[in-house]
Amino acid sequence: MDERGIKDSLIAGEQERLCELVRGALEDGDSAKAILDVMIEGMSVVGDRFQRKEIFIPEVLLSARAMTSATDILKPILAKSGSKPFGKVIIGTVLGDLHDIGKNIVGMMLEGNGFEVINLGRDVAPEKFVETAKESGARVIGLSSLVTTSMPQMRRTIDLLRQEGLDGSVAVMVGGAPVTQEFADSIGADGYADDAPGAVQKAKEFLQVEQ
Ligand code: B1M
Helix, strand or coil: CCHHHHHHHHHHCCHHHHHHHHHHHHHCCCCHHHHHHHHHHHHHHHHHHHHCCCCCHHHHHHHHHHHHHHHHHHHHHHCCCCCCCCCEEEEEEECCCCCCHHHHHHHHHHHHCCCEEEECCCCECHHHHHHHHHHHCCCEEEEECCCHHHCHHHHHHHHHHHHCCCCCCCEEEEECCCCCHHHHHHCCCCEECCCHHHHHHHHHHHCCCCC
16 A cells, blocks of 8 residues: 555645555455554644644645545444344534544444444534433443544533433433543543444443443
8 A cells, every 4th residue: 555645645635646545455455454554643743733833724624525535435344244233323523513534433443343324424512412312212322522622522422311311211422632541531431442443342331241
């Protein structure tokens, strides 16, 4: 795989070139997971440059758009699962937060590992999570947050589930770059995952899927 090319085109926000390189890597037999890892490294360079004010929102948006398109190419592979679903998992990025790349990767990996995923998107209000849990009967909710300002919405969602009497039947896992195990414990979440494979692991634990 042309790792350098994949990182550089993602950092430069060159959507078409990135997609071409990703297709090429798949044709050469590289795994979707390995390609994704290289893109995640590239995106972390984008974040560092943004933080150092070397690039600004328009550039970050271009990189995000390129990564979303390239991840879409990997989706059928990551989400391929022949077996009957283990159970439903609701996922979403919390209210006030527009970051969804990592959350979507979590969703794809859950699907690829045999879960039925209800992806509510981004900027999702606590009420929407609770309402969907009631309607769908899902027993797991995964909350994603990428900005510290949206993290309090995770607590609000858990509090609302408690008020509605669902806390015993629906397990909540939280994740996203600024989220920690300590924070998860402090808001009464049932679990925390650092990355997408960790989220799959937690969902399996919650639904007592044999590993
Ligand atoms: Co924003 N942004 N952004 N941004 N952005 C960050 C998060 C930031 C760290 C950049 C920085 O300053 N270095 C910073 C947050 C700082 C903070 O809160 N402490 C930041 C900021 C400040 C902002 C704005 C406020 C900027 C502004 O307007 N001035 C604004 C906020 C808008 C809002 O949300 N209301 C903003 C906007 C944007 C864009 C829209 C331009 C774009 C998002 C596009 C999109 O997602 N569709 C964007 C991007 C792309 C980023 C960075 C560069 C990359 C995020 C990303 O996609 N990473 C990011 C910097 C960074 O993270 N280094 C940054 C790749 C992705 C695969 O990783 O999302 O971490 P990640 O997901 C991982 C894990 O976290 C985990 O698994 C995933 C896969 O391994 N995970 C879970 C995620 N969710 C999980 C859920 C789980 C379990 C694991 O269980 C349920």
